[in-house]
Amino acid sequence: MAKTLRILTWNINSVRLRQGLLKDVVDKLAPDVVCLQETKCPDDLFPLDLPKVLGMDHVLFRGMKGYNGVAVFSKTPMRRHEDTQDWVGKEDCRHLAVELDLPGGPLVIHNFYVPAGGDIPDTELNPKFAHKLDFVAAARDHFAKTPKLTRAVLVGDLNIAPLEHDVWSHKQLLKIVSHTPVETALLTEWQDTCWHDGLRHFVPADQKLYTWWSYRAKDWEAANKGRRLDHVWVTHDLKGALTRHEILKEARGWTQASDHVPVLVELAL
Structure with missing residues (x-):
């Protein structure tokens, strides 16, 4: 039977600010692996009691003071994979690759936090913006x-909404960072190297799909001016293993919410 x-x-x-919300997310979605971005926590201050609270025995993290940072929690034993990178010469804690030993063989998960790129x-x-494109x-x-x-x-906040219906208005956002043609072209080229879009596998490209709503909106839900900045990609051999996905939109309305919402993909391995 497939696992x-x-x-x-x-x-x-901020992992320290939203530990309670993370527990709520885990209780609701029951993930086996949790990949976080923008933990904003140096390694020596990472909440080491959190894995036990989440019911996950294993955690790896790369963090720094005030910004960036990535972490992976897992129920299954894992190790840091050698392909963890510091991109374009910056040690800014934006990538963590881990390897899990599973019944069908090892599985590598890349957790990315791509630079946002500023406003211009x-x-x-x-x-x-130059840093983002170089990254x-x-x-x-x-x-x-x-x-x-x-x-x-490959999962994470890639800070680019590549498709027309990954944003609330394709025409109005063409000159807005995260949906400019140069960014979307680069992200598509990256995906085309060896990856399959795990969310668009379930949601056709002609349907709206968002994972982020700005803090600037007075009523984010009524305005619904979202973007799909968070992604899950799988190698092509795993396309047939994709069984379901869930985007926890309600989390955007929680007290002290992140402007991103949790995204889950299930694989039958």
Whole structure:
């Protein structure tokens, strides 16, 4: 009988601030693996009691003070994978790769937090945007070296909504960072190296799909001006293993919510 593996990804926007919300998410969605981004927590202050609270015995993390940071919790033993990278020469804790030993063989999960890129989509005027494009191009080039990669999953806040219906208005957001043509082209090239879109596997490309709603909206739910910034990709050998997905939209309305919502994908391995 196939074993199911439930992988959750969430930009938590501070792991210490939202420990209670994380427990609520885990209780509601029952994941086997939790990948967090923007933990905003240096390693020496990471809440080491949290794995027990979540019912997960294993945790790996890379963090720094005040911003960025990634973490992975797992019910299954795991180890840091050698393919964990510091991209474009910056040690800014934006990537953690882990390897799980599963009945069908090892599975590697890449947890990414891609730079947001600031507000101005111009590399000369905005160094943050240049950094973002360099980061995505470097990731694309890295995975292009392994086009036949198997038994791998890539998740995280990739900070780009690549498709027309990944944003509330394609035309109005073409000059807005996260949906500019240069960004969407780069992300598509990265995905095309060896990955299959695990969310669009379930939701056709002509349907709206969001995972993020801005804090700036007075009533985020009524305005519904969302974007799909959070992604789950699987290698092509795992396409047939995808069994279900869930986007916990209600979490955006919780007290002290992150502006991103948890995303879950289930695989039958």
